[in-house]
Amino acid sequence: MNTSMHINKTYKLYIDGKFSRTESGRYMKWVNPNNDQTINFCRSSRKDYRNAVQSSRNAFNKWNNFSGYNRGQILYRIAEMLDSRKEQFISELMVQGKSKKQSKQEVSMSIDRLVYYAGWSDKFQQIFSRVNPVSTPHYNFSTPEPSGVVSIIAPKDSYLLGFISVIVPAIIGGNTVVVLASENNPLCAISFSEVLHSSDVPNGVINILSGFTNELIDHFSSHMDVNTVINCGLDLKDTELIQKNSAVNIKRVINYGAIDWMNHDSQDPYFIMDCQEIKTTWHPIGY
Amino acid sequence: MSKNSKAKKNSSTTWQYSNALESVDHISISPIYNLYIGGKFVKPLTKKYFNSINPANEKKLAEIALAGKSDVNKAVLAARSAYDNVWCRMDSAERGKYIYRIARLIQEKSRELAIIESLDGGKPIRESRDIDIPLAAAHFFYYAGWADKLDYVFPGRKTSSIGVAGQIIPWNFPLLMAAWKIAPALASGNTVVLKPAESTPLTALKLAEIIQESDLPPGVVNIITGDGTTGELLVNNTKVDKIAFTGSTEVGKIIIKSLAGSKKKYSLELGGKAANIICEDASIDQAVEGIINSIFFNQGHVCCAGSRLYVQESISNQIISKLKNRMDHLILGDPLDKNTDIGAINSNAQLKKIKMYLDLGKNEGGIIYQSKHSIPKKGYWCAPTLFTDISQSHRIVQEEIFGPVLAIQTFRTIDEVIAKANNTPYGLSGGVWTDKGSKIFQISKEIRAGVIWANTFNIFDPTSPFGGYKESGIGREGGLEGISPYVNFINRT
Known part of the structure; x- marks a missing residue:
């Protein structure tokens, strides 16, 4: 009687809070090494990327105006949602070649990392703000503000934890992001969009693309409406291209080299500060 | 009133500043x-x-x-x-x-x-x-x-x-x-x-x-x-x-x-092209003095100069007329004179660049006003200048001139002026003038720039971070x- 067929899932992009296919109609094939089952991920185009940037730009003001408390709760909610889908992510990591023990550990660290940064939402500003003792009769203070729209090339070899470790510090600080999932193994990142979708993250705050790095880095680093590019472990040639392209509108370029995301030291508020600007405000003192 | 003040200005009893030259006999410059x-x-x-x-x-x-x-x-x-x-x-x-x-x-x-x-x-x-x-x-x-x-x-x-x-x-x-x-x-x-x-x-x-x-x-x-x-x-x-x-x-x-x-x-x-925003509830005379300092300080050779002025419509005539009057009273001349407000343009090349923008502003339809000064025969000089009747798309509004040239526009609502202020590739500094505290905090948060001067402008201190978005x-x-x-x-x- 067991005639019910397995339902294969269609994996899509996550742009502006919607699960959409690539406008290009192209796919990239991924084969499950355990059972030779094939997944066709979307092979994103320049146009997909541009749509995602537009969505991030539109979301920026709203997200930036959320209170730190509110952003922290949304991040905590992401952690809750990931926790409730633990088994799914463990099995996905195993499908991608990790042992059961490694997979369990990575998922549990991913949840912890979300909780860690959720806690910084209304605190990093206090660590990095100051009142400056100027010698003129003025009140003067400096505070961090988000850089704006951040383009991220996620780590190639840390599909879930590395992915989370680079997007979360950016968004907790009020930025909105467009992120390219690991080219080799985009599965966890694409599934993570389902977690985001049930976590009250406003549309456009996180846009997730799958595709070929060498096809997209040129666009990721040359778009005029992007403020910061995060490069996770690309080779020297690609890094040089990103740096050259960044000149077009003076993007901040953040290079994360060989970081072991499983290490507890690969989380700190300086990752948040990488996507922050310091604003200083003056006002006279007097009657 | 206006007749009266005109008569006063032209009268021979107008007080003049005496020369107050700094002496150079004690300095040493090698050949x-x-x-x-x-x-x-x-x-x-x-x-x-x-x-x-x-x-x-x-x-x-x-x-x-x-x-x-x-x-x-x-x-x-x-x-x-x-x-x-x-x-x-x-x-x-x-x-x-x-x-x-x-x-x-x-x-x-x-x-x-x-x-x-x-x-x-x-x-x-x-x-x-x-x-x-x-x-x-x-x-x-x-x-x-x-x-x-x-x-x-x-x-x-x-x-x-x-x-x-x-x-x-x-x-x-x-x-x-x-x-x-x-x-x-x-x-x-x-x-x-x-x-x-x-x-x-x-x-x-x-x-x-x-x-x-x-x-x-x-x-x-x-x-x-x-x-x-x-x-x-x-x-x-x-x-x-x-x-x-x-x-x-x-x-x-x-x-x-x-x-x-x-x-x-x-x-x-x-570079920069800072927006200096004057709200209708600002202290008018302080704002006028602030505008002068924001754009004519150091002949406007200042990356954070408030070169784009945005005045709320209801007070724009008043501000602009006071501004012109104040510009006419600035003292332009020998940089070594202690009374001098406006010195020389730094180089011939820079003067040429500024003049290019003055022509551009006029050709694009802007109305120019320059204060009346006798310009020394030798050296490089540019009288304090303002442009009105211009819009966001004018090049003198978009590009950094790095000279004593102010581009003036008006606005009605705060949302409008924020959009205009941020419509620039630059983000070094910005200014806001209002007597309402809550407005200061809102506007200074929304201007995407590294330094915001509220009810002041062009102030610096070693303890205060400076730099741009x-x-x-x-x-x-x-x-x-x-x-x-x-x-x-x-x-x-």
Whole structure:
């Protein structure tokens, strides 16, 4: 009687809070090494990327105006949602070649990392703000503000934890992001969009693309409406291209080299500060 | 009323300021300046010199060495060796004491430095005496104290110095920019090769004399003069670990491209086109004075100048008429006269650029108003200027002019003016004038720029970070933030 067929899932992009296919109609094939089952991920185009940037730009003001408390709760909610889908992510990591023990550990660290940064939402500003003792009769203070729209090339070899470790510090600080999932193994990142979708993250705050790095880095680093590019472990040639392209509108370029995301030291508020600007405000003192 | 005031203005009893010239008999300028490398003044291997002139009368002040490739190499090697052998090994408190010494010597020689600054760059002595030189000394004094306290700057992190910093500075605040660059670099344990601007090298060379007098170990600070090619050689020198540049956005972009693929760190302080927003509930007379200071300070040769003025419609006629009146009463003339408000334009090239924009503004349909001044026959001058009847798309609204030219537009709602203010690739500074506190906080939050002046403008302090968002640059100078461009984190790739 067991005639019910397995339902294969269609994996899509996550742009502006919607699960959409690539406008290009192209796919990239991924084969499950355990059972030779094939997944066709979307092979994103320049146009997909541009749509995602537009969505991030539109979301920026709203997200930036959320209170730190509110952003922290949304991040905590992401952690809750990931926790409730633990088994799914463990099995996905195993499908991608990790042992059961490694997979369990990575998922549990991913949840912890979300909780860690959720806690910084209304605190990093206090660590990095100051009142400056100027010698003129003025009140003067400096505070961090988000850089704006951040383009991220996620780590190639840390599909879930590395992915989370680079997007979360950016968004907790009020930025909105467009992120390219690991080219080799985009599965966890694409599934993570389902977690985001049930976590009250406003549309456009996180846009997730799958595709070929060498096809997209040129666009990721040359778009005029992007403020910061995060490069996770690309080779020297690609890094040089990103740096050259960044000149077009003076993007901040953040290079994360060989970081072991499983290490507890690969989380700190300086990752948040990488996507922050310091604003200083003056006002006279007097009657 | 208007008849009356006109009559008063034309009457022969109008009081005039007497001349109040600063005396120059006590200053010393050598006829020839060489390169300061490894603690000595040495002749350039290029054997070439160029003239530094006084832009107020076009007279030659001195001949300045032109550093070529071998000179740049020599300076970088001197800095490298001083870094490896002396400076990075020195006890940090001792390092701080040298920087304190430099601060004190600048204070001692402040009058001479102020006069030379005004002679070389054309800025009013009132500004070089009261702003440039005291602030330069204050910057050294401030960062001197950080030298042995760096462990407190980045909570939870240890840092190390970077190595040799190549620093390139502009002509608008010559000594002050040298201080902004050198002081934090030395305090954090780096050594320096500094290249002053071609048109204003004199105070940097006087600073070299001060540094020599301070007994700072040879090679810790090297000062090499030249033109743009000298700067380019410094940027591309492979033994330099960090580049700090202040200048145009255009050159900043070239620097980013040339550094791509290298391991060099960089910090950039670039152009601006700041919005200065006057709300209808502002204190009118204070705002008018603030507008004058925001755009005519240092002849508008200020990257953070409030060159785009936005006035709320209901008060625009009043503000503009008061502004014109105030402009007519500014004193334009000899930079060495203590009464002078508007000095000379820094160079002939800059004057040509400003005039190009004046023509452009008129041709694009703007209405120009220039205050009536008798312009000296010799030298480079531009009367304070404003444009009305212009819109966002005009080039004089979009592009940095770097001169005493104000582009005025009006607005009705706060949302509208925020959108207009942020409609620029720049993000260095901004201004807001209102008597309502909540409005100040809202507007200053929404302007995407690194420095916001509320009910004030163009104020600087060593404890206060300065630097831009977007195409106005990367990194901050001043304050605790001013240290990060000069250190690396330990244990982080």
